[in-house]
Amino acid sequence: xxxxxxxxxxREGEEGALRxxxxxxxxxxxxxxxxxxxxxxxxPVPGDLEAWAGRMRAIRxxxxxxxxxVLGYADLQPDGYIDHFFVAAEAGGKGVGSALMGRLVxxxxxxxxxxxxxxxxxxxxxLFERWGFVVEAAQTVVKRGVPLExxxxxxxxxxxxxxxxEAPVEVVDYDPTWTARFQAExxxxxxxxxxxxxxxxxxxxxxxxxxxxxxxxxxxxxPVVSLEASRPAILLAGGIRALPPGGDSSETxxxxxxxxxxxxxxxxxxTLFEK
Numbered sequence: 001x002x003x004x005x006x007x008x009x010x011r012e013g014e015e016g017a018l019r020x021x022x023x024x025x026x027x028x029x030x031x032x033x034x035x036x037x038x039x040x041x042x043x044p045v046p047g048d049l050e051a052w053a054g055r056m057r058a059i060r061x062x063x064x065x066x067x068x069x070v071l072g073y074a075d076l077q078p079d080g081y082i083d084h085f086f087v088a089a090e091a092g093g094k095g096v097g098s099a100l101m102g103r104l105v106x107x108x109x110x111x112x113x114x115x116x117x118x119x120x121x122x123x124x125x126x127l128f129e130r131w132g133f134v135v136e137a138a139q140t141v142v143k144r145g146v147p148l149e150x151x152x153x154x155x156x157x158x159x160x161x162x163x164x165x166e167a168p169v170e171v172v173d174y175d176p177t178w179t180a181r182f183q184a185e186x187x188x189x190x191x192x193x194x195x196x197x198x199x200x201x202x203x204x205x206x207x208x209x210x211x212x213x214x215x216x217x218x219x220x221x222x223p224v225v226s227l228e229a230s231r232p233a234i235l236l237a238g239g240i241r242a243l244p245p246g247g248d249s250s251e252t253x254x255x256x257x258x259x260x261x262x263x264x265x266x267x268x269x270x271t272l273f274e275k
Contacts, residue, residue, distance in 0.1 A: 003067035005096065007103045010060045010073070015053040017070045018061070021088045025072075028089025033122040034148060041146035059083050062103050064096045074100040076107050082118035097127045105131070117154040128153050171213050178207045182218050189220065199223040 010018075026043035034042070061075035061084055071094070072087035082104065087096045108116055119141070120128050133153040140147045182203040189201050205219030206212055 005064060005066040005071065005094075005099060007062050007064055007099055010056065010063055012057060014063070014070065015056045016049075018056055018063070018073050019047075019049070019052055021070055021072055022084070022086050024088040024090065025086035029087070029092060030121055030123040038143075038146055038148050041144040042148060044144070062100060062107075064091075064100055072096040072100055074104060076104045076113070076116070078111075078113070080108060080113045080116045082116060085118065085124065097124075098131075101127070101131050115154055115156050117152070120151045120153045122149060122151075125151055125153070128155075131155060170215060172216050173213055174211050175207075175216070176210075178216075178218060179203070182208070182220065185218060185220060189222065196224045197222060 023043050023045065027039055027045075030042070031039050059075040059077070061073040063070055064072040064087070070088075071091040074085040075083050077083060085097075085100065087100070104116065107113075116133070117136075118128065118133070119139075120133070125135075133155040136152045136154055138149065138151055140149055142148075186201045186203075190197070199222070201220055201222045203218070204221045205217065206214030207216070207218055
């Protein structure tokens with residue numbers, strides 16, 4: 001079994017390795033969406049290596065590494081701007097991009113950054129959309145005199161831990177719209193959690209019982225193969241409680257948090273459990 005992939009802070013001295021990732025990502029992956037002259041204008045070879053090193057030291061990205069080999073890197077600035085986000089062509093399809101994005105979202109949650117935003121290439125758009133980014137505008141930027149198309153995209157940071165555990169419990173009469181509200185929430189979650197699901201998102205708890213008075217909280221539960229492997233799903237969807245087999249979420253400190261949000265005048269809570 002090979003060494004696990006890790007996401008770690010940037011280290012001075014590896015600017016050259018990040019340059020190789022950048023060139024590989026643009027020339028080897030983005031070239032399927034951009035013309036050769038656009039690729040060369042975006043990532044010239046050899047380029048200004050001194051300016052590049054200064055840029056990396058300034059943005060101080062997170063680095064994806066496996067067995068001592070740098071696979072990708074991405075940064076997050078204090079205002080939520082993602083300046084660089086690149087994965088080496090040979091590392092494509094291995095979950096590197098999702099691992100990096102998971103770290104960025106987690107950092108935004110920890111630092112209270114309200115939203116993430118970036119100028120996203122044609123090639124990277126699909127990954128960003130899977131992580132909840134939406135296109136604010138299509139635009140054309142000019143690199144060394146050559147126009148390139150990309151997108152201004154933004155993603156709000158979910159408010160994890162927004163529920164008030166001291167709030168009084170309120171039991172109300174059964175509401176026949178609870179089922180429709182569950183179905184709407186499931187339709188949102190299943191595409192996001194799809195790669196990690198081991199079954200269906202289910203409506204559980206008292207609001208799932210027709211005719212029963214209940215707390216107005218729509219409880220959802222989703223089985224996953226592994227809580228740790230599905231960590232990106234929790235960060236992606238926001239506000240999910242992780243429940244290990246036969247245990248309570250408190251038995252897995254530092255992994256996931258519990259959250260009950262107010263959403264469209266109704267509450268919902270989400271739980272993942274290992275199957």
